[in-house]
Amino acid sequence: MVTQSLTDPLITLQGVTKSYRQPNGQEVIILEPIHLMLRPGEIVALLGPSGSGKSTLMRMIAGLIPPTSGQVLYHDRPLVGLNPGVAIVFQSFALYPWLTVLENVELGLKAKGEPAAPRRQKALKMIDVIGLDGFENAYPKELSGGMRQRVGFARALAVEPELLCMDEPFSALDVLTAENLRFELLDLWLERRIPTRSILIVTHGIEEAVILADRIVVLGRNPGRIRADLPVTLPHYRDRKSPAFQALVDQVYKILTHPDLQEIEPPAPVSTPHEPSPEPTKYQSLPSVRIGSIAGFLELLEDRQGDLYRLAQEFLMEVDDMLPIVEAAQFLDLVAVREGDISLSSVGQQFISSGIDERKHIVRTQLLAHIRLVQQIYRLLQAKRDQRLPEELILDILEPHFTAKEAQRQFNTAIDWGRYAELYSYDEPSGEIFLEAATTPELVVTNP
Numbered sequence: 001m002v003t004q005s006l007t008d009p010l011i012t013l014q015g016v017t018k019s020y021r022q023p024n025g026q027e028v029i030i031l032e033p034i035h036l037m038l039r040p041g042e043i044v045a046l047l048g049p050s051g052s053g054k055s056t057l058m059r060m061i062a063g064l065i066p067p068t069s070g071q072v073l074y075h076d077r078p079l080v081g082l083n084p085g086v087a088i089v090f091q092s093f094a095l096y097p098w099l100t101v102l103e104n105v106e107l108g109l110k111a112k113g114e115p116a117a118p119r120r121q122k123a124l125k126m127i128d129v130i131g132l133d134g135f136e137n138a139y140p141k142e143l144s145g146g147m148r149q150r151v152g153f154a155r156a157l158a159v160e161p162e163l164l165c166m167d168e169p170f171s172a173l174d175v176l177t178a179e180n181l182r183f184e185l186l187d188l189w190l191e192r193r194i195p196t197r198s199i200l201i202v203t204h205g206i207e208e209a210v211i212l213a214d215r216i217v218v219l220g221r222n223p224g225r226i227r228a229d230l231p232v233t234l235p236h237y238r239d240r241k242s243p244a245f246q247a248l249v250d251q252v253y254k255i256l257t258h259p260d261l262q263e264i265e266p267p268a269p270v271s272t273p274h275e276p277s278p279e280p281t282k283y284q285s286l287p288s289v290r291i292g293s294i295a296g297f298l299e300l301l302e303d304r305q306g307d308l309y310r311l312a313q314e315f316l317m318e319v320d321d322m323l324p325i326v327e328a329a330q331f332l333d334l335v336a337v338r339e340g341d342i343s344l345s346s347v348g349q350q351f352i353s354s355g356i357d358e359r360k361h362i363v364r365t366q367l368l369a370h371i372r373l374v375q376q377i378y379r380l381l382q383a384k385r386d387q388r389l390p391e392e393l394i395l396d397i398l399e400p401h402f403t404a405k406e407a408q409r410q411f412n413t414a415i416d417w418g419r420y421a422e423l424y425s426y427d428e429p430s431g432e433i434f435l436e437a438a439t440t441p442e443l444v445v446t447n448p
């Protein structure tokens with residue numbers, strides 16, 4: 001029998017990459033080479049903006065999808081197929097509506113070939129541990145969201161996974177239910193009442209990560225990569241109001257709101273040859289945010305400035321809702337973010353004190369100065385005799401750099417922003433972009 005020391009890694013990612021081939025044959029890189037170790041005894045939070053590859057990374061660890069290159073090791077052995085040591089809790093609960101709670105919890109054990117009697121016994125024990133006692137014969141539709149997710153937890157834990165993977169497990173629940181369940185899970189983990197040696201949680205919530213995790217791994221996007229690997233040494237249970245807690249939340253905020261910031265404490269590479277990094281993409285990844293919401297956000301900032309984290313709390317906004325707006329405003333140089341503090345730039349000040357025409361003019365100038373895709377569309381339109389472009393041309397230009405879905409999103413954003421600024425228009429039925437006759441601003445290109 002192989003004896004495992006406590007510090008031997010459960011999972012090792014050695015230069016793991018993921019790319020997908022587009023229908024047009026082009027390859028889009030989702031994750032750059034990732035080096036990461038998960039050890040027994042730790043809760044690791046994977047945090048990052050939408051599309052940074054958090055779920056993809058988790059699915060590769062679980063063996064649900066293979067890496068494009070590099071290796072996933074489980075107890076130092078290359079993983080082939082499904083990872084036998086992993087169970088997953090999904091955001092959407094993923095329960096079978098026609099099965100009872102007990103039958104749903106038994107499912108994972110059944111898939112592992114566990115005979116009926118011990119299967120039932122293990123499922124009932126986990127139902128008890130997870131607080132579902134008395135609901136064994138209920139059907140999912142008879143349960144609240146929180147109770148349904150308990151079934152998700154019980155089903156994953158019943159197979160006694162070495163690594164419990166959770167993909168945004170609390171985000172479909174209301175705030176109070178999520179908080180209760182989070183702390184109950186933490187209780188179970190700290191009291192060692194659940195048979196799992198390590199937990200990996202994918203989340204958008206900075207506070208959730210700081211409350212639960214022993215390590216926070218921050219991913220960046222386009223392509224996905226590890227930007228920071230931060231240890232959390234605060235003792236449990238953590239006080240959200242303590243200066244140390246707030247300082248860590250601020251630090252993570254700072255990393256997330258500065259996509260260009262250099263990697264912080266990059267993880268130690270694992271000793272295997274790995275592929276050279278792919279060329280950096282030349283397009284910014286534009287957040288799907290309308291100019292109207294940037295304008296509304298800037299107006300909110302007029303009388304306030306300061307800590308992003310506290311502003312989000314004041315506006316009752318989720319991180320994932322606020323960060324794209326901040327990012328878009330940063331791209332347009334309308335705000336400045338330093339050390340987690342946000343303030344209006346001089347252009348932002350001018351924007352909020354202007355009327356609609358002047359605002360359009362400001363956005364036009366900022367787009368042409370800073371946004372590569374808008375510059376390109378505008379330049380191509382000017383170069384055409386009929387000043388019209390088919391959308392396919394822009395999508396084809398984008399698709400080597402983004403997935404087809406993301407390319408479409410980037411296109412939609414660039415159209416939306418350009419339309420607001422009256423730089424160009426878009427005719428949906430024909431799929432044509434065309435120059436607004438009246439506008440011929442100077443194209444001032446600075447490096448984005």
Ligand SMILES: Nc1ncnc2c1ncn2[C@@H]1O[C@H](COP(=O)(O)OP(=O)(O)OP(=O)(O)O)[C@@H](O)[C@H]1O
Nearest residue numbers: 020030049050051052053054055056057403405406
């Ligand atoms: N099967 C697939 N084919 C093509 N592209 C894919 C596929 N699966 C994921 N992607 C793309 O990979 C990128 C990363 O997706 P992933 O779901 O891992 O990100 P994420 O960080 O978990 O995002 P979110 O926070 O929004 O869930 C996205 O751009 C997504 O569109």
